[in-house]
Amino acid sequence: MALQPSRTVAELRQLQERTGDEAGAQRVCWTPTWLRAREWLSERLAALPGVEEEIDEAGNQWATLPGRSPASLLIGGHLDSVPDGGWLDGCLNVLAGLEVLRRLAEEEPPPLTVRLVSWADEEGARFGRSLFGSSAASGTMEVELLRGLKDRDGVSLPEALASCGADLDRAGGAARRLEGAAAYLELHIEQGPVLERLDLPLGVVLGTFGVERHAVRYLGQSAHAGSTPMDARRDAFAAAARLALEVRDIARREGAVGTVGRVVTRPGIVTAIAGECEITIDQRAIDAPTLSRMLEQTQAASRRIADEEGVRVEWERVWRIDPLLFHTQLMEICAEAVSETVGRVHFLPSGPLHDAAEMVRAGVPAAMIFVQSLNGLSHTKQEDTRPAHLELAVRALDGAVRRALDWADDQQALK
16 A cells, blocks of 8 residues: 555544534543544554554553564654644644554565554643653653642542543553564654744754753732832742743753743732742753753842842742653664655754653654644644645655664664
8 A cells, every 4th residue: 555645634634623623622631532532543543454452551552563573663642632732733643653554554564563652641731741651651650749630620630540441550551562662753743933944844853852840939028019119029020020031031042942831929919019929930951961051040040039129039840851862873764764755854852842752761762753833833723734744744754664664673683
């Protein structure tokens, strides 16, 4: 069967019609809509000769095409979305991999077993814990830290998993599916503006940014907005606002990114000076020394601003992950496939995290291909990519899979 990239575009549209609405994609993990998406994928997998499907303990969906060797090449993605999300984020990876699997299933058995995986809860949209399924497989999940998580309706994470046939205490059993994994490939929309600015349809990903995420609280004194002179104020919000600008300037100087995404003031009324203000800071960089410098500079700035504004400052780490670089030889394989498809190659880092990062942490050689995002938009219903570019992306993934199978087969022969 010849590869049919246009079929992938059509199936992406079908999935959006089935699991989205006028506000965008609604495939939030551990919900009935996500389960419908998983069933929709199962229907298509059932039509592939020789392909076996299973759901593991963490809710990850696997489709396995046996090859001449039990060692495996993994193609990964995720069907879940953020609320009101885009039609491509995550599911492009899975449906492009499905098209590659279709081609392989109609040919002679591949040199390695090929496994398509749709990871559960990459987004973390409902409970705030991203990369759930892939971290269960990689062994980095800390179960006790997740047990108490609840969504906005008070439903606990273990309860939500149980409603979908998964089990938090058994989720680590997903690690068995990585035994014998020789390589991992992932295709994704860029979710940023770089490729569009360069007028390039495709790019090869160097790795994922490291992340430092903190909650910072300024504690001042609440007082009346009308009767308190400006030079007598201990305004926690003013201090936080100044720090937010420092976060932006530090990121610019370091060639990285920094974001203040949430601001909460107390007492939070129009007639009172904020006696307390909490902000979240998300800092990302592709190399560890840069990320460390950014954090040190921001902490120093926060203390200086606290002194100048007459307030106190407290820091609490929310989460961190080191920068993770992809496998050099697999990146070159992806570069060859991209060059074969569009004639030019550009290497770029990924600011967003992806399941491929957990594969790196598990010791599986991994690489990614990006396809251009129009206007750099993602996590919104305005997310879009030209259909012609999506078709090129499917062809590039197929080319990377062909090359990676040969490379991994050679590597197995050397063992």
